[in-house]
Amino acid sequence: MKILISDVDGTLVHDNQNISQDNIDWMKELQKQGHKIALCTGRQLFEMKWILNEIPFPYDYLILNNGAQILDRNHRVLYEKKMDAYTGRAILDYVTQFNDLYSFYSDGAVSYGFSHGQCVEHMTNLEEPVDVSFQELYQNAPHFDIISFHQDNQEMTITKACYEYIQKHYGDKLSVYYNLHYVDIVARGCSKGNGMTWLCQHLGINEQDIYAIGDSYNDLSMLQAIRQGYTFKHAHEDIKSMVPRHVHYVHEVIQDMLGGKNNELAR
Numbered sequence: 001m002k003i004l005i006s007d008v009d010g011t012l013v014h015d016n017q018n019i020s021q022d023n024i025d026w027m028k029e030l031q032k033q034g035h036k037i038a039l040c041t042g043r044q045l046f047e048m049k050w051i052l053n054e055i056p057f058p059y060d061y062l063i064l065n066n067g068a069q070i071l072d073r074n075h076r077v078l079y080e081k082k083m084d085a086y087t088g089r090a091i092l093d094y095v096t097q098f099n100d101l102y103s104f105y106s107d108g109a110v111s112y113g114f115s116h117g118q119c120v121e122h123m124t125n126l127e128e129p130v131d132v133s134f135q136e137l138y139q140n141a142p143h144f145d146i147i148s149f150h151q152d153n154q155e156m157t158i159t160k161a162c163y164e165y166i167q168k169h170y171g172d173k174l175s176v177y178y179n180l181h182y183v184d185i186v187a188r189g190c191s192k193g194n195g196m197t198w199l200c201q202h203l204g205i206n207e208q209d210i211y212a213i214g215d216s217y218n219d220l221s222m223l224q225a226i227r228q229g230y231t232f233k234h235a236h237e238d239i240k241s242m243v244p245r246h247v248h249y250v251h252e253v254i255q256d257m258l259g260g261k262n263n264e265l266a267r
Contacts, residue, residue, distance in 0.1 A: 001035055002257050003205050005063070005196050005222060006250055007214030008041040008051065010180070011232075016125075018055045019249070026251035027058045033258060036060045038199060040067075040192050042177065042184045042218055044106040044146050045075065050125040065146040066177055066218055067195025068186040069108075079198055080145070081187040082108075087173050088144035091166060091185060095149050096134065098158050103149035107141040115152060147185040154181045177218040184218065193221030213253050215239065228256075 004027070006012060012019060027037055038061040041048060045064055051057070061078075062071045070079040088105065095103045096114055104113035104122045111122040112134060119134035120127045151159050163183045166176055175191060177184045192214070200210055212222045213230040216239070223229030223243045230253050231243040240246055247253060 001203075001205060002209040002211065003036040003038060003200060003203070004030060004250075004254060004257065005038045005040050005192075005199075005210065005212040007192075007216070007219050008039055008043065008048070010215040011213060012039070012057060012250060013051060013055065016051060016054070020251065023250045024055075024057060026254040030254050030257065031058050031060070035257065036203065036205075038063055038196070040196065040212075040214070040219075040222065042066045042146075042148070042179050042182070044111060045069070045071070045108075046106060046111045046123045047125075061199055063192065063195040063199060065106075066175070066184055066186050066190055067192050067198075067221075068145060068190040070195055070199055078202065079195075080108075081190055083144040083147070083174065083185070083187045085141060085143050087170060088141065088147060089139055091147050091170065091174075092135075092138045094165065095147075095162055098162065100151050100153065100158055101149050101162070102152055103147070105138055105141065105147045106145045107143055108145045110137075112137050145186070148182055150182045156181065159183055179216050179218045191221040192219060193225045196222045197225065211253055211257050213247070213250055228253075 012023060037059045039059045040063040043064060048062060048064060060073050068081050071077055095101055099116055102113060102115040104111060113120045113122040114134040119130050119132055121130050174188055175186050207226055210226045211228040212226060214223055215232050215235045220242060229243050230245040230247055231239050233246045233248055
């Protein structure tokens with residue numbers, strides 16, 4: 001049995017839209033032939049449901065929050081590691097000082113965002129304003145699955161400064177990741193690579209049977225941990241220089257997994 005570990009944003013979807021129907025067709029074929037698929041993302045479960053409710057990606061496992069949570073296809077928790085409440089609150093105290101930042105958190109039960117003094121619920125993609133204090137909500141959170149922030153204008157000046165501050169003051173307690181315009185913060189030691197390793201050990205899958213693909217810096221921990229790590233021909237040159245296998249689409253990786261293009265779907 002082999003397993004495909006696939007990043008989501010920029011890999012399977014772009015702006016919440018499916019990149020290629022061929023990817024879905026090949027993913028179904030991969031499962032049909034007895035192999036497994038794990039979708040591996042910085043998203044938390046609420047955000048991942050936005051995608052799965054719209055696009056019928058076949059999958060067996062979800063690696064969420066940059067490896068801090070792993071679920072089966074029925075969304076039962078197999079593994080999770082949470083950020084302690086004190087540290088998470090301190091991070092949110094800091095980033096909510098910046099008006100140009102949109103920040104959000106999830107504690108697994110609820111998810112809320114904050115920008116320009118307004119609290120919004122982050123459990124659906126509608127992100128409707130709610131008449132509650134964001135600070136009061138996160139101060140009462142028992143723990144944190146993930147905290148994330150980005151600039152409203154998609155620039156990185158403030159985001160980068162906050163990233164550097166958090167790394168300096170909390171880097172020994174947290175794992176902090178750049179993901180395109182976003183910064184994701186999870187419990188110390190969590191990464192996509194560690195999540196992939198835990199799941200494959202749990203399933204008894206050998207390293208030579210693991211294939212992974214992604215397009216961003218937070219994917220490197222999984223892409224560089226195995227021999228069959230892939231990125232895209234259009235990925236940033238930094239990523240391509242560190243990941244030697246380059247393709248146009250995810251389904252090309254699946255074709256490699258199934259023995260090349262001389263198989264049923266390719267004919």
